[in-house]
Amino acid sequence: MPTVLPPDDLESDPRIKAVFDDIRATRKTDFINNIWRYLAFDADLLERTWEEVKAVMATPSELDPLTKEMLYLAVSIINNCTYCVHSHTAGAKAKGMTKTQHAEVLKIVALASKTNQLSTALQVPVDPEFLLQEK
Amino acid sequence: MPTVLPPDDLESDPRIKAVFDDIRATRKTDFINNIWRYLAFDADLLERTWEEVKAVMATPSELDPLTKEMLYLAVSIINNCTYCVHSHTAGAKAKGMTKTQHAEVLKIVALASKTNQLSTALQVPVDPEFLLQEK
Amino acid sequence: MPTVLPPDDLESDPRIKAVFDDIRATRKTDFINNIWRYLAFDADLLERTWEEVKAVMATPSELDPLTKEMLYLAVSIINNCTYCVHSHTAGAKAKGMTKTQHAEVLKIVALASKTNQLSTALQVPVDPEFLLQEK
Amino acid sequence: MPTVLPPDDLESDPRIKAVFDDIRATRKTDFINNIWRYLAFDADLLERTWEEVKAVMATPSELDPLTKEMLYLAVSIINNCTYCVHSHTAGAKAKGMTKTQHAEVLKIVALASKTNQLSTALQVPVDPEFLLQEK
Amino acid sequence: MPTVLPPDDLESDPRIKAVFDDIRATRKTDFINNIWRYLAFDADLLERTWEEVKAVMATPSELDPLTKEMLYLAVSIINNCTYCVHSHTAGAKAKGMTKTQHAEVLKIVALASKTNQLSTALQVPVDPEFLLQEK
Amino acid sequence: MPTVLPPDDLESDPRIKAVFDDIRATRKTDFINNIWRYLAFDADLLERTWEEVKAVMATPSELDPLTKEMLYLAVSIINNCTYCVHSHTAGAKAKGMTKTQHAEVLKIVALASKTNQLSTALQVPVDPEFLLQEK
Numbered sequence: 001m002p003t004v005l006p007p008d009d010l011e012s013d014p015r016i017k018a019v020f021d022d023i024r025a026t027r028k029t030d031f032i033n034n035i036w037r038y039l040a041f042d043a044d045l046l047e048r049t050w051e052e053v054k055a056v057m058a059t060p061s062e063l064d065p066l067t068k069e070m071l072y073l074a075v076s077i078i079n080n081c082t083y084c085v086h087s088h089t090a091g092a093k094a095k096g097m098t099k100t101q102h103a104e105v106l107k108i109v110a111l112a113s114k115t116n117q118l119s120t121a122l123q124v125p126v127d128p129e130f131l132l133q134e135k
Numbered sequence: 136m137p138t139v140l141p142p143d144d145l146e147s148d149p150r151i152k153a154v155f156d157d158i159r160a161t162r163k164t165d166f167i168n169n170i171w172r173y174l175a176f177d178a179d180l181l182e183r184t185w186e187e188v189k190a191v192m193a194t195p196s197e198l199d200p201l202t203k204e205m206l207y208l209a210v211s212i213i214n215n216c217t218y219c220v221h222s223h224t225a226g227a228k229a230k231g232m233t234k235t236q237h238a239e240v241l242k243i244v245a246l247a248s249k250t251n252q253l254s255t256a257l258q259v260p261v262d263p264e265f266l267l268q269e270k
Numbered sequence: 271m272p273t274v275l276p277p278d279d280l281e282s283d284p285r286i287k288a289v290f291d292d293i294r295a296t297r298k299t300d301f302i303n304n305i306w307r308y309l310a311f312d313a314d315l316l317e318r319t320w321e322e323v324k325a326v327m328a329t330p331s332e333l334d335p336l337t338k339e340m341l342y343l344a345v346s347i348i349n350n351c352t353y354c355v356h357s358h359t360a361g362a363k364a365k366g367m368t369k370t371q372h373a374e375v376l377k378i379v380a381l382a383s384k385t386n387q388l389s390t391a392l393q394v395p396v397d398p399e400f401l402l403q404e405k
Numbered sequence: 406m407p408t409v410l411p412p413d414d415l416e417s418d419p420r421i422k423a424v425f426d427d428i429r430a431t432r433k434t435d436f437i438n439n440i441w442r443y444l445a446f447d448a449d450l451l452e453r454t455w456e457e458v459k460a461v462m463a464t465p466s467e468l469d470p471l472t473k474e475m476l477y478l479a480v481s482i483i484n485n486c487t488y489c490v491h492s493h494t495a496g497a498k499a500k501g502m503t504k505t506q507h508a509e510v511l512k513i514v515a516l517a518s519k520t521n522q523l524s525t526a527l528q529v530p531v532d533p534e535f536l537l538q539e540k
Numbered sequence: 541m542p543t544v545l546p547p548d549d550l551e552s553d554p555r556i557k558a559v560f561d562d563i564r565a566t567r568k569t570d571f572i573n574n575i576w577r578y579l580a581f582d583a584d585l586l587e588r589t590w591e592e593v594k595a596v597m598a599t600p601s602e603l604d605p606l607t608k609e610m611l612y613l614a615v616s617i618i619n620n621c622t623y624c625v626h627s628h629t630a631g632a633k634a635k636g637m638t639k640t641q642h643a644e645v646l647k648i649v650a651l652a653s654k655t656n657q658l659s660t661a662l663q664v665p666v667d668p669e670f671l672l673q674e675k
Numbered sequence: 676m677p678t679v680l681p682p683d684d685l686e687s688d689p690r691i692k693a694v695f696d697d698i699r700a701t702r703k704t705d706f707i708n709n710i711w712r713y714l715a716f717d718a719d720l721l722e723r724t725w726e727e728v729k730a731v732m733a734t735p736s737e738l739d740p741l742t743k744e745m746l747y748l749a750v751s752i753i754n755n756c757t758y759c760v761h762s763h764t765a766g767a768k769a770k771g772m773t774k775t776q777h778a779e780v781l782k783i784v785a786l787a788s789k790t791n792q793l794s795t796a797l798q799v800p801v802d803p804e805f806l807l808q809e810k
Binding site: 001003031033035038039041049052053056057061062063068070071072075078082083089090098100101104105108111112116117118120121124127129131 | 174198218221250251256257260
């Protein structure tokens with residue numbers, strides 16, 4: 001159950017309608033998933049969040065769209081966001097993630113979490129080889 | 136400062152030497168970074184951790200080595216592991232991560248953390264469209 | 271579903287009844303929310319937790335009650351506690367949090383999480399200006 | 406030690422100089438703290454991050470500047486960001502946080518973390534009273 | 541709702557059947573809990589995870605089985621894994637955890653989280669007495 | 676570097692002296708480790724924290740002192756508290772934790788973190804067998 005309720009007539013607010021129209025145009029679909037409906041409880045929060053998602057995730061860049069989705073999914077797992085794990089698993093599959101690649105992402109997330117905790121437990125000193133030379 | 140101390144003569148233990156030799160052979164380098172030296176305080180922990188890192192990260196698979204390193208880095212940032220942030224930033228650069236790709240990884244990590252927290256704060260319900268059909 | 275079950279007749283235990291009576295008197299309401307019912311599986315845990323909540327949250331202090339609730343909510347979001355996000359969103363609203371203030375709390379939580387991760391990813395050195403002078 | 410190195414002549418890049426000038430003008434100080442210097446390794450990341458910090462933290466709003474800094478500090482503690490704990494403790498003090506208020510923030514952060522974990526451990530069901538009525 | 545679906549006829553895959561048979565034999569029960577059914581979406585992930593769980597948790601060692609389950613539970617609470625909190629609370633009870641011991645685990649988890657956050661907030665320097673002498 | 680500075684003459688404050696005296700008497704040592712010196716920036720915070728640590732950790736209970744320290748250490752690792760990882764590794768060793776037990780704690784922490792993340796990634800449904808029957 002959500003902690004805020006979006007109004008029934010969300011798109012009667014022109015700021016919200018403009019964002020939803022841009023989501024539909026950018027993604028070439030009529031589907032507006034729930035995060036956008038709930039963020040719309042504050043038009044400014046909706047506008048800023050979509051603007052950033054569009055710039056980072058929906059604009060061609062050096063990383064391909066599937067790699068970006070898998071990175072988003074990995075972060076969402078560690079941050080333990082149920083909604084985001086579902087939406088970005090679906091998103092990565094929509095961008096072509098195979099069952100084997102899905103399993104690979106999970107193996108890396110699991111292994112990294114394991115060695116992250118071991119490094120913290122041991123307080124392993126950073127190798128000088130990894131450090132940049134200050135100028 | 137670490138919480139355990141590796142002995143000076145680590146490689147006099149044949150189990151440890153075997154792992155270190157395999158690290159050197161697999162990575163084609165003489166450099167053994169600190170995580171392995173400190174994990175060596177328990178030979179079983181060292182063997183199992185290396186076996187898994189080798190299988191997941193150093194064996195050809197559907198994901199390319201750079202993508203795997205960037206995923207590992209993203210997880211290490213969220214888990215807040217200082218050692219791992221340094222080692223996997225260096226690792227990703229060694230596998231070809233450009234400055235622009237590095238910035239992209241950071242933008243995705245930052246954006247995902249932001250929307251993860253917003254989804255949690257709003258307790259956004261998962262869209263039925265994202266759910267799998269149970270058979 | 272909970273991992274412990276409170277007995278039906280919770281208040282037949284005088285230690286539990288005393289805490290519940292104090293909650294009702296302090297909050298001027300008959301409503302005892304679930305966290306207290308489930309903590310009652312161990313009377314000592316219930317007593318100590320309520321004593322601390324009462325001292326920190328329900329005793330006049332330099333911070334006003336709404337600011338305290340918003341801080342509690344922000345922590346609960348980052349710690350990803352579903353129950354606490356719901357109870358402290360409701361609590362902050364009961365203490366007067368407006369829709370705009372709610373959105374502001376979420377913007378700060380989201381922005382802080384973003385810059386927290388960027389600082390960790392970059393391992394930004396602390397400016398000497400921020401450090402206290404040891405005496 | 407950082408994972409990227411800002412160039413010596415940061416402000417020879419007009420995009421970076423524009424952001425730094427705006428930070429100085431907005432904050433009415435010549436001091437540019439390190440997070441901005443290191444974010445400058447990518448001009449886009451610098452511009453976007455400052456734009457958001459300025460809008461959320463340095464623009465008058467319903468929450469007063471001290472409350473906003475204390476919320477930022479609370480989140481930074483839970484996210485375990487060393488740099489941010491230092492910079493936002495200093496920031497809150499600069500905005501008037503007293504020693505007693507500082508201790509109060511810490512007591513709330515500590516108490517919330519405690520009850521967050523207890524709620525998770527007990528999987529306490531959300532009270533129907535806390536749930537919004539779907540329309 | 542899960543993000544992957546195990547096939548109906550899981551055990552028609554001989555690799556999966558072998559793991560399930562070993563789980564049944566090791567635990568002396570016909571009950572295969574859900575984590576294993578879902579991990580079976582990738583036979584390699586299933587095999588490796590079970591192999592590690594068997595070695596660490598189901599093999600006699602210096603720590604007794606109940607202590608190991610309580611440690612697993614404590615970690616699962618902090619990592620906020622709903623499934624794991626349920627399965628390891630049940631597991632610890634099955635290995636003899638009393639109601640009082642359960643409450644004790646929760647008190648330690650809650651107290652440690654509290655002092656962990658206080659130490660981070662204060663950036664308490666590590667006492668030289670706690671540091672090992674490098675050889 | 677800490678974010679608060681304890682005064683030089685901490686024990687000239689009778690409330691602080693009383694706590695420090697009780698720490699020394701309870702632990703049968705003159706050594707007061709840093710967390711107590713820094714918590715002393717607020718006498719109330721110091722008194723309450725010590726009172727809880729004494730009750731939970733330094734009072735005979737159903738769990739033995741070493742098990743309690745290992746649980747505290749496991750939580751501190753996951754919460755990524757550098758100070759606490761050092762102090763509770765030292766504490767567990769002082770209570771008799773062997774090198775093998777230390778390695779076992781780390782193996783459980785690492786394995787649990789791994790399966791916690793896998794369960795979250797897969798959103799594994801809780802088995803009905805693990806759920807308590809509501810009365």
